[in-house]
Amino acid sequence: MPEAKYLLVGSSHAALEALRSIRHFDPDGSMAMLTRDVYRPYSPTILPYVVSGRSKPAAVMLRDEAFFEANNCAFVPEAVAQSLDAKARTVRLENGESWRYERLLIATGAAPAIPPVKGIDDVRFHVLRSLEDATGLRSAMGSSRHAVVLGAGLVGLHAAENMAEAGLKVSVVEMQGHVLPGYFDAKASERIEAAFTGHGVKLYLNHKVVAVEPRDGGHSCAVHLEDGKVLQADLLLVATGVRPVTDWLNGSGIAVDKGVLVDEAMRTNVEGVWAAGDVAQAVDFHTGQPALIGIIPTAVEQGRIAGQGMADDPYVKAYPGGIPVNTYRFFGRVALSIGQAAASGDVEVSEHDDGGYRRVVLSDNRLVGYASVDEPFDVGIMGELIRRKVDLTAVKDAFIARPVETGRRLMSEQWR
């Protein structure tokens, strides 16, 4: 039976960062990285750019073979985890093989969540989570004219933009009243929505899909909305969010809520098992409660903490909690948000709508959220001000008037 002191199941940002931090402390312990993918590690975030043709599929790999050799880590592609026996410390794969581990990282990420829409199993639809999905969508785009996208989140909007730019007639159906819900407030979203509308994309906000049915012998489909509208699609993309890949953990004793529950050190409830990245449900910085925040910065931070814990690195620090971050480009423009950028109510909000739009959210004279459209800012600096709960009382006027400059100043002072 193959075995590894450190077994990493998954190969994206969290697992790669865990690899790095383990090797930082333990250069020798045997290590293996298993992935369901055929390819070397890549980021799901790159996929819309593969769809648009901007990134060539062969050029998106984040690590080469030499990296794994240099880091003394066996890279095992096409290894789909099927079950975990936490007592025997083995992971069983779909191909029948089993891997024994001493310390295990669950970093299996997330998979598209398919909504329970009537007829969805009878039609052909696309998702966008793997490189195959991306190349498949790209080639389908070339032979399609009418696309319907379910969901106006990041994946849905990126794909809608790509398809609109490629000349397709695109409709986006979203249950919520605005695009990118949660990340942006209504005013910011409206700027984004106007850009899409201006580029010929039809947005069906506040609309719910009730059924889909095949047409043309399965070559296209009809999308029925709750209000009776029917959209024709020869390309249907389902982008209604993702859910953590945890089915293989059933019966293992690993505690799973929406994702794998982890503590501040990314430990699961089972000895010798850590989890990080999109699969993990770690504490949310704002609420202090476990939450899914499936973005690269949290995956990287969780991966590092998990790796340090796995290697017994004494310098491991507790996870401070995830902060949502969104850096979004649409039609060449910029929309950024961090923290509780769309919050209202018990917070102090300063909006600035002049050429660019920005929304600064303060609570108790501390920054808790920041969003902008057409007006870039240093997202990392604002994130650090949020994380450190830096008291802005003395600089509040300057911060509201000139947030980028003042933010740079504050962080420069902090780093002294």
Add this chain to the structure above:
Amino acid sequence: MGAAFDTIAFKGSLCDGCGDCMTACSSAKKGASRLSIVPGASEKVFELAICRQCGDPKCAMVCPSGALAKDGGSGVIGWDADKCIDCLLCTAGCAYGGIAVDPGISRVAKCDMCDGDPACVKSCPTGALEYRKAGSIYNEYGGKEDLFVPGLSGCLGCNSELIMRHTMRKIGRNSVLATPPGCIPGMGSVGYNGKTGTKVPVFHPLLTNTASMLAGIRRHYDRIGRKDIVVMALAGDGGTADCGFHAVSGAAERGDKILYICVDNEGYMNTGMQRSGTTPYGSWTSTTPVGEHMKGKTQDAKNLPMIMAAHKCRYVATASTGYMEDLYEKLDRAVEASFEGFAYLHIYSPCPTGWRVPSSKVIEACRMSVESNFVTLWEYTPKTGIRFTRSPDNALPVSAYVKMIGKYRHLSQDQLDHIQAKVDEQVALLKVMAADSPPPPAAHRPPAGSSTPAGGETSQTSLRREISRN
């Protein structure tokens, strides 16, 4: 040896917010400036946002396209324009504002250190931005043989030990070393029980005759045709400025071809911290105590390197371990000059034990001494005159320096004012001497048969002839 990297350093206290660095960056990179100077907490205080070329770059870790990576050779986080998908996630990873959107191209831009020759640093008129090359020094010399044995019994944090090890590592085995009485032999470099603590020929002259003995050794090597030996001293300030001064002055006057390094810790530290001629005014020492009547030394220090410049030595320079790249460059020039005439290198060396400085603060003391102009970094050759190698402009008040040194703890305001006045006077004098006016004309070659310090020669070839004649 692992790689170390050169860095751009920012000293906020020297920045006047002129913005020349941003203009220079912007024009060098034909886009938005990749560093930004922003107003600080109060007027005349400025802060900097620039890429720190992190060891564990978060910008690269969060990059989904592999467009950012740290270069193992230069340490620079490189940006691959072709791979970059303009997602801007890197700006979320960086907490320094070191990678930001260039609005002109709507892509990120970051500092690439201009391939080791940063435009911003060159344009900085105040010295607030510096390109620090300690990384290159480490890479070049870190793997070379340390010519002192381990386990020398220097005090914790000894700066003189640092100077010894750096110096000999740089100069190498082709050398003969004199270490007159002082900390350097005292900590064991001349050895015990018939064993030496130094891996080059080393001897222990009297305090009074170091330079004379070296002169003789050089003559011997010249006679047997060995022109490649560095004949040198690592001496203290007592053996140089006080009881050994006549020998040093004589050798300089004769133009003897030796490298004389004075490690100036401002007193006889090895024998119990007695005052010397280079002990500064106000210092506590065991012979200038602080009590009801005495408040430390009542005389000013003599400026030995200026005295040596007056000898028209082939090369004179001051240096500090707080500025290693400067020290290494001067070592190079001093060694070269020592084959042609008298080369004198004066290295200021704070003593944690004798000065009452925490051992962890010694290098900080070095830097503060320079930044306050308490000591100045310059070099002299007969051809170029005196030239500052670090600008004495925009200095910190000397109080910022003395407050971190225990031997000045007792200073009254009057004493502090006196020290500040002496520092200002010294700098003013050096500035006059270093002014843009052409250096004093070098002496014409004297008639055959007469003698003049080799430093006064104008032609190197004629000098070489003279060397070979010896």
